[in-house]
Amino acid sequence: MAIDLSGSWKFKEDFSFGKDEGVAELNQEANDITGVLSFTEIIEGEEAFEVRCQLKGTISDHEITLNVVEYEIVSSSEPIEYYPETREGIVNVNGQIVGSSEDEQGVCGVFVLERM
Numbered sequence: 001m002a003i004d005l006s007g008s009w010k011f012k013e014d015f016s017f018g019k020d021e022g023v024a025e026l027n028q029e030a031n032d033i034t035g036v037l038s039f040t041e042i043i044e045g046e047e048a049f050e051v052r053c054q055l056k057g058t059i060s061d062h063e064i065t066l067n068v069v070e071y072e073i074v075s076s077s078e079p080i081e082y083y084p085e086t087r088e089g090i091v092n093v094n095g096q097i098v099g100s101s102e103d104e105q106g107v108c109g110v111f112v113l114e115r116m
Helices: none
Strands: 007-015 018-029 032-043 049-060 063-075 085-091 097-103 108-115
Touching: 007 032, 007 097, 018 049, 018 108, 032 063, 085 108
Parallel strands: none
Antiparallel strands: 007 018, 007 108, 018 032, 032 049, 049 063, 063 085, 085 097, 097 108
């Protein structure tokens, strides 16, 4: 049975300095995935900010890679530095996408995407 990841997903990610929470809209055509990930980033000791990322990735069997190809800071009360991530994961038996991320500074995290 082929996997179709198209649709709306709830997104959560934990990393060494904080966490992200938001939603993703994914579109899948064959093995190619595109989409938009919108989330609030909460870093310990700093004010939260919102980010919207354009995603491009692939799926092979149950393994998925998602790369941020473009991003926009949607709201922030102060200037911030945001470093795009690459996310790699699997589609597990519960239909979740789970995996790890690493940004351009080498900060790593773990994430879960669940269908809404």
